[in-house]
Amino acid sequence: MNFNKAEFFKSFGEFKQLPQSDRTEIAFAGRSNVGKSSLINKIFNRKSLARVSSVPGKTATINFYSLENIFIVDLPGYGYAKVAKSEKQRWAGLIDGYFNADRRLELTFLLIDMRHPPSKDDLMMIDFLIETEQPFVIVLTKSDKLSKKQQNERLDGFMKEIPCAEDIKFIPFSSQTGEGVEEIRSIIEEISSD
Numbered sequence: 001m002n003f004n005k006a007e008f009f010k011s012f013g014e015f016k017q018l019p020q021s022d023r024t025e026i027a028f029a030g031r032s033n034v035g036k037s038s039l040i041n042k043i044f045n046r047k048s049l050a051r052v053s054s055v056p057g058k059t060a061t062i063n064f065y066s067l068e069n070i071f072i073v074d075l076p077g078y079g080y081a082k083v084a085k086s087e088k089q090r091w092a093g094l095i096d097g098y099f100n101a102d103r104r105l106e107l108t109f110l111l112i113d114m115r116h117p118p119s120k121d122d123l124m125m126i127d128f129l130i131e132t133e134q135p136f137v138i139v140l141t142k143s144d145k146l147s148k149k150q151q152n153e154r155l156d157g158f159m160k161e162i163p164c165a166e167d168i169k170f171i172p173f174s175s176q177t178g179e180g181v182e183e184i185r186s187i188i189e190e191i192s193s194d
Contacts, residue, residue, distance in 0.1 A: 001068055001189045006044040009064040009071065015097030018062065021104045024070045026188060029095070030111030031121055032077030035141040038175035039111065040065065040074055043184055050074060062094055070192045073098070073105075078121050099132065106191045107135050109184065114140035114154050114172060117161045126162060137169045137187065138162070144174035 012018050028036050037050035050063065063074040075095055099105070108129060112122050129136045140158075143151060151172060159165045173180030 001185075001192060003043060003067070003185060004045050006046070006049060006065050006067040006072065008049060009066040011061040011063050013061045013094075015094050015101075018098065018101070019064075021102070023104060024192060024194075025073050025103055025105045026070060026191060027073040027075055027098070027105055027108045028111065029075045029108055029125060030077060030139075030141075031113075031119055034077065034111045034113050035173075035175060036074055036077065036111055039109075039139065039141065039173060039184075040072065042175045042178065042181055043072075043188070062098060067188075068192065070188070072188075078125070099128070099134065105134065106194075107137065107187070109139050110136050111139045111141050111173075112158075114143050114151065115145055117157060123162070130164060137171060139180065139184065140170055140172045142174065143172035143179055144176045 010019075028040060030036055040050040041047060044065070044067075049065065060076050062076065065072040065074070075098065078095065110122075110125060110129065112118050118126070126136075126138075128134075138158075140154070146154065155170065155172075158170065162168065171180045171183050173184070
């Protein structure tokens, strides 16, 4: 699979605008400013395919990227406090609508900042994915900000903080060092070849 060939397909601001699901989809979810855009750019070997912003809550749409026979779906970040209530409701509607629709969603990469315990919103998302039996992998972003010892301490912490942690795959990831990129790519390739 040639990850350099990924292209931006389209953005959707409301659930009813989403196209019919005609191919395998892999979603990326996580709280605002967790590094979804940076991760997507790193996977595709591009600097600005997904727009990176230092302002949390910038991705307010569902963004579809086309990669050979699949869609990579970048969901709006959740849990950003400084957004109007109406905007939060629109985001929630987008995310809920996406997950509850009859789509060909094969896997969700759920991004969590490795430096901190999961937020209340992260835990709600994990519970939702478990309850709805959606397959998911947790990507621990910003791993380069921690020493190896701190990384191991946080991994031990996640085992206690996250429900069913022993049954979940965790991938430490850094957009700076590239840690985790190949593992994420190989999971995407495996799904696209099914």
